[in-house]
Amino acid sequence: MEKAAAKAPERRRGEALVRAIHEAALAELAEVGLGQLSMEGIARRASTAKTVLYRRWATPHELLVDAVAQAHPVEVPTPAADDLRADLIAALTVLTDWMRTPAANAVLAIMFERHRYPDLAEALYRDVFDPRGGTFTTTVLRHYAANGGLDPRRLTPITTQIGEAMVFKLSMDLGRFPTADELAAIVDEAILPALGFPPA
Amino acid sequence: MEKAAAKAPERRRGEALVRAIHEAALAELAEVGLGQLSMEGIARRASTAKTVLYRRWATPHELLVDAVAQAHPVEVPTPAADDLRADLIAALTVLTDWMRTPAANAVLAIMFERHRYPDLAEALYRDVFDPRGGTFTTTVLRHYAANGGLDPRRLTPITTQIGEAMVFKLSMDLGRFPTADELAAIVDEAILPALGFPPA
């Protein structure tokens, strides 16, 4: 034992261990995809034994939902200034920041394959979405509609989704996340016109 | 042999066989997902032997790209009447019709997992997208811009993608394809305002 001092045992327990496993699960998902997620893979990545995983979760999917639910919640965009345009850009920036996180990757993967794993999507709604409120641009829009800066009739299931929809679409098409300029263009050319502010 | 007359041998060859395999590949993908696509699975579904597949394709991915490329091309929306709104709705209808096809399912899966299988996405661009032109709403918008029904400056990388982006987003959120009413709402509340026609 006194020989290999480099290898500190430092055995993890309880919450610290669970957190490490959650991280490993999200990282594993990002790398191999939802269809290839396996207990073996997660255990390997977390440097622990399968046994430890099976003592807490019955399936990789169960583990995954747990990991997403425990992940840090999304930063809520707080409409500060009396500047709808700036607040919308800020909200989309929060969105792209979130999309870079492992948890977001998992959420999107689950939503995309929801017809293949309906239980997973259902658990996601139950354990993650429902406990939290709306997100991103919707928060901003509701604020301005309530404070008179915006015609409330312009808030529809369509208009409130334009920002998110465009960010997702651009990300897919370009294979990268939108830049600040592109986010501004989304606000100027798509969202604001739909809210009743015609393009320049 | 004369006993089991029910089992017609009817051995498939050449193109007919290849077409059946292509269909099986797309069906298999739809059911198990890109990460689980396997030669065994495709062969099983096509009721043929693995050997037959390996004689033509080295990997399931190669087979898949071939299948997508050979699939019936997308119907091109032809702007007919002098009615931008109707033509846009028609274009989105073509889009949702396409999204119900197995080939579309494959294209979306490949695009979604492009960072995981970059070669696949690249092959898709090379063998499928590039040979064909733009699609869906872009076709319509270019037509009207060229014929004076629309300010060409309104055609940007953002505005031309709103329709497709919203259809994808709605499909993900709802877990189903948008209805005709929802397509009309996308046109009225998102696309037309962005083109310079303010909402009612």
Place this chain on the structure above:
DNA sequence: GAGATAAGCTACGTCACCGTATCCAATTGA
């Protein structure tokens, strides 16, 4: 018809993951 071509079938050893069992060792807390 007869030979060439290609589809279909079976089998093989290899490998990865499955879910479980067993045992050892580190940490904790009474």
Place this chain on the structure above:
DNA sequence: TCAATTGGATACGGTGACGTAGCTTATCTC
């Protein structure tokens, strides 16, 4: 300090996909 807890390591038989080989047999072509 000692006992309970729990993480960690290893091994197991089972399954399913891998890629290849060999053979039989249906179909096409001359």
